[in-house]
Amino acid sequence: MIEFSGVYKYYDSLAVLQNISLKIEKGELVFITGPSGAGKTTILRLIFGSEKPDEGEIKVGDFVLSKIKQSKIPYLRRFVTFVFQDFKLRQDLTVYDNVALPLLISGQKERDIKQKVYDTLKNVNLRHKVDYIVRTLSGGEQQRVAIARAIITNPRVILADEPTGNLDPDTANDVMNLFKNVNALGCTVIIATHNPEIFRNTPYRVLYLKEGKIYQ
């Protein structure tokens, strides 16, 4: 599903990823961890196609990202979605409008959109907040809106960057359970986190990154 072969990424002639090779199978849930600055976010950005490798090859499904044309990026984005560390929600719009956005962009009918938005909000336990303005929600609720927006298009891969970074332990646990549920339905989930509490005693694979190198 996802394969890195000999990937290097440089910023200002500094190698932030060095000779990364890894494979993530379809339907896996994988944690990427390591200290701040280790390159976790960079790995997610490479999988999302918002950064390109300087050397090596990256395959995501049938996409070869080292060679992907800009015109193919919208197709990749149907396949892979990103839950950003700062959510990137439209703060002045309602929960409904935020979650409906990816479906509006893909030109679906209003009635279908409405049904999917309500179903997805039910999955993340936010059905009761559908008409709230995002700005008025707590951090944990905003995180769940961001997850709803990411899963509403049924992507095959979800990337989440420090999804529990700003949450108290109980809320973090709820959010982690959402990712596990999404994964149980067959979606490949990759979670970058510097917090070992999140994957303590989990059966899922953990990739350790340090100074741009991977330790499994």
Ligand SMILES: Nc1ncnc2c1ncn2[C@@H]1O[C@H](COP(=O)(O)OP(=O)(O)O)[C@@H](O)[C@H]1O
């Ligand atoms: N756009 C960028 N320009 C220059 N340096 C960057 C950029 N993005 C990340 N870096 C550097 O790359 C290294 C890895 O960053 P990042 O992938 O964000 O690490 P992590 O998510 O593990 O904290 C850091 O040293 C960071 O400063």
Ligand SMILES: [Mg+2]
């Ligand atoms: Mg990061």
